Structure formats: structure tokens, C-alpha cells
Amino acid sequence: MNIRHSLVTLSLRLEHGPFYNRGTYLALKAYLRHLEGSPKEALDILEEAEEVLRKEPQETFSRQVLLVYGNYAWICYHLTDYDRVDLYLGQIRQICRDLSSPEPYSALIPEVYAQKGWSLLAMGFRNGQLARECFQTALELQEPNAELEEGLTFSTFASWTHFYDDKLQEEGRKLLEGLIRSQPENYEAKIYLAQILCWKDPERARHLADDVQNSLNPELLRMAAKVIKIHSTSQAISTLKKAIALQGDYYLLHHDLGMRYMYLLNPGSEGDRAEIVEDAIECFKRSLEFDPGSVFSRLKLAELYGEKHPLYEEEIYLGLMEELPTASKRCQQSFYLHWGDFLLHKKGERQAALRAYEACLEVPGDHPLEEAKLRQRLRELAGSFRSEGKGEQERVVQRLLYEMARKCWARCQNALPSWDLPQ
Numbered sequence: 001m002n003i004r005h006s007l008v009t010l011s012l013r014l015e016h017g018p019f020y021n022r023g024t025y026l027a028l029k030a031y032l033r034h035l036e037g038s039p040k041e042a043l044d045i046l047e048e049a050e051e052v053l054r055k056e057p058q059e060t061f062s063r064q065v066l067l068v069y070g071n072y073a074w075i076c077y078h079l080t081d082y083d084r085v086d087l088y089l090g091q092i093r094q095i096c097r098d099l100s101s102p103e104p105y106s107a108l109i110p111e112v113y114a115q116k117g118w119s120l121l122a123m124g125f126r127n128g129q130l131a132r133e134c135f136q137t138a139l140e141l142q143e144p145n146a147e148l149e150e151g152l153t154f155s156t157f158a159s160w161t162h163f164y165d166d167k168l169q170e171e172g173r174k175l176l177e178g179l180i181r182s183q184p185e186n187y188e189a190k191i192y193l194a195q196i197l198c199w200k201d202p203e204r205a206r207h208l209a210d211d212v213q214n215s216l217n218p219e220l221l222r223m224a225a226k227v228i229k230i231h232s233t234s235q236a237i238s239t240l241k242k243a244i245a246l247q248g249d250y251y252l253l254h255h256d257l258g259m260r261y262m263y264l265l266n267p268g269s270e271g272d273r274a275e276i277v278e279d280a281i282e283c284f285k286r287s288l289e290f291d292p293g294s295v296f297s298r299l300k301l302a303e304l305y306g307e308k309h310p311l312y313e314e315e316i317y318l319g320l321m322e323e324l325p326t327a328s329k330r331c332q333q334s335f336y337l338h339w340g341d342f343l344l345h346k347k348g349e350r351q352a353a354l355r356a357y358e359a360c361l362e363v364p365g366d367h368p369l370e371e372a373k374l375r376q377r378l379r380e381l382a383g384s385f386r387s388e389g390k391g392e393q394e395r396v397v398q399r400l401l402y403e404m405a406r407k408c409w410a411r412c413q414n415a416l417p418s419w420d421l422p423q
Contacts, residue, residue: 128158
């Protein structure tokens with residue numbers, strides 16, 4: 001879990017998200033700040049969360065505040081403030097008693113399931129299926145309302161982005177269409193629908209993404225740029241620049257802008273190559289100013305510096321290699337892809353490149369983008385060996401491709417949502 005990234009995206013949700021989620025997000029922020037080693041600041045944030053919830057009717061407050069009181073007790077316990085632990089546990093026990101809960105310190109009420117669902121989504125769309133189950137349970141416990149329907153809609157979309165299941169895609173599309181009809185200014189729903197429609201209905205996807213540019217949420221503008229880039233790189237760049245003007249310290253905006261400039265370096269693109277390279281370098285350097293540990297920005301900087309100085313590019317890779325054991329699995333896969341490409345295209349060392357790609361395959365984890373790139377690299381390498389009549393080397397690569405397919409199939413069987421499993 002990248003706490004720093006979670007806090008950045010959470011701050012955007014707090015600033016631009018609906019009021020009914022504010023108490024939940026503040027409680028989550030307090031939890032993360034405690035994990036970072038700032039328990040006293042965490043308690044201040046919980047006080048703010050409690051004040052936000054007190055603006056609700058008393059009955060609503062007592063059902064929403066369980067999460068906050070639980071966090072209070074947990075943090076006070078770590079501060080060895082046991083009197084306050086007893087105080088908050090007592091308040092939780094009283095609320096649970098008033099709710100006729102069979103458990104003294106927990107209550108299976110829709111508000112708690114909804115808070116869990118929103119917290120899971122805030123921590124990443126990889127939690128989409130778990131969040132979806134929370135909102136489904138909440139809807140089983142009470143009549144539908146706007147908050148729960150929005151939660152179910154967004155979590156269904158999030159689950160689709162992980163499983164890429166056709167049933168989830170269609171269900172997510174229908175839910176998003178319905179949400180937009182009832183909330184025409186819901187830009188978050190519009191950009192999610194645009195992502196689903198990108199390849200099936202590109203014109204409507206672009207129309208939705210263009211509409212999202214009326215939002216002042218930098219994260220939604222960043223998502224809009226991802227849709228718009230399919231049609232116009234220059235417009236995507238303008239969208240990202242608008243987002244940066246709103247939130248200049250959000251490092252992902254600078255990273256994405258650098259990626260858009262790098263796209264202009266592809267064959268057939270217009271513009272002064274040296275100038276584009278410098279613009280891209282400046283973007284990734286800015287990204288690293290706000291997120292110094294970003295492996296992805298450092299890899300792109302290495303690639304760009306390698307335009308003129310391959311030795312400098314190699315130096316960056318060797319430095320990253322030393323830090324690799326502490327990097328995330330996705331970062332490790334991305335590193336081995338870049339390192340393999342460098343060995344193959346800059347140094348002409350195909351066997352060494354193959355070893356790098358093999359190391360990429362050995363990294364555990366489900367990262368579709370990196371896997372797709374690795375599959376492409378291996379196919380190209382197999383074709384190269386085949387054209388040169390190097391059958392043994394080709395067979396080695398084909399075995400790796402078979403291993404990739406086998407692992408992907410096994411993972412899909414284990415990860416299928418329950419409704420897709422054979423009866």
C-alpha cells in the first residue's frame with residue numbers, strides 16, 4: 001500500500017467529492033496518517049470527522065459515527081491512553097445496544113457497509129469487487145438511495161477495470177447510464193462511462209470526456225485526457241495543462257503530460273523532436289519533485305536521456321536495479337521491461353534482453369498492462385529468432401509465452417466473480 005499516494009488521491013476526494021462521504025474519507029485519512037506515524041494529527045482529523053457527522057440528524061449520526069469512534073479507540077490504544085479507549089468503546093457499546101445488535105462492539109447496518117465500500121474504492125479500484133459486495137449487502141438491508149446506488153455503480157465499474165468481464169462491463173454501462181440520467185452533472189459517472197465506451201462508441205466517449213472538462217476535479221480531468229488522447233494528443237495535453245493549473249503539485253498530472261509528449265516522438269508525428277524530448281523530460285522531473293520515489297517517472301527519464309546519452313540511461317537503470325527489492329511488483333515488472341528493451345535495442349544483446357524479460361515474467365502479480373507489453377516483446381523476439389533460423393532460441397521464447405498463457409488462464413479461473421463459476 002502506497003500511503004502517500006492514497007493520501008493525495010483522498011485529498012482530491014475530500015475537496016471534490018459529495019458531502020455524504022466526507023466523514024468516511026476523513027476517518028480513512030486519520031487511519032492513514034496514524035500509519036505514517038502521526039497519531040496526534042490523526043486524532044485532530046477524527047475530531048473534524050465527528051463534527052462533520054454531527055451536522056446529520058441524531059439518528060443518522062449515531063449510525064455513521066461508529067467508524068469514527070472505532071478509529072478513536074484504536075489510535076488511543078496505540079497512544080496508551082486507555083481511559084479514552086474505554087470512553088470510546090463505551091460509546092460504541094451503547095450505540096450497538098440501541099441498534100439491538102447481537103454484538104457489543106459491531107453492528108451489521110447499511111451505513112457501515114457503505115462506509116467500508118467507499119473506503120475500499122478510495123484505496124484503489126483493485127478493491128472494486130470487495131466494495132461491490134459491500135454496497136450489495138447495504139442495499140439488501142435498506143431501501144435504495146442515491147448514495148448506495150452510486151456506490152454500487154462505481155464499484156461495479158471498478159470491478160470491471162480489474163476483471164474485464166463482459167457481464168460486468170454491460171452491468172456497469174447500464175448502471176452508469178441510469179446514474180447520469182438522474183444526476184446529469186455527475187462528471188465522475190460520465191468519465192467512467194466514457195472509458196467503457198472508448199472502443200465500442202468512440203464518438204460518444206469523446207463527447208462525454210469533453211463534457212467532463214467542465215469539472216474542476218484534477219483527477220477527473222486526468223481521466224478525461226486518457227480518453228481524449230485516442231482522438232487528439234494535442235487536446236489531451238491541453239486538458240492535462242488545465243488540470244495542472246488547478247493542482248500543480250499532483251505528480252500524476254506531470255507524469256501523464258510527459259507520457260503525452262513521448263507519444264509525439266512516435267514515427268510519423270510532427271514537431272521538433274529535440275524540443276519534444278526536452279518538454280517530456282521537464283514533465284518527468286516535475287513529477288519527481290513531488291513524488292521522488294516514482295519508479296515509473298525515473299524509467300521514462302532514463303528512456304528520454306537515452307536519446308542522446310545511452311550510457312546515462314544505463315546508469316539510471318543500474319541505480320534502479322539496486323532499489324528493486326523494495327519496489328512494488330508492478331514497478332519491478334516495468335523495470336525489467338525497460339531494461340530488456342535497452343539491452344535489446346541499445347546494446348544489441350538479445351540473450352541478455354531475454355533474461356530480463358524472463359525475470360519480468362517471474363515477478364508475481366496481476367498487472368495487465370505490463371503483461372501485455374511483455375507478451376508483445378516476447379513475440380517480437382521469437383519472430384526475430386525464427387527469421388534468423390535460430391530454432392532453439394525461438395523455442396525458449398515460445399516456452400515463456402506458453403508459461404504466460406498458462407499463468408493467465410489459472411489466474412482467471414481463480415479470480416472469476418462467483419456468478420461466473422460453474423454450478
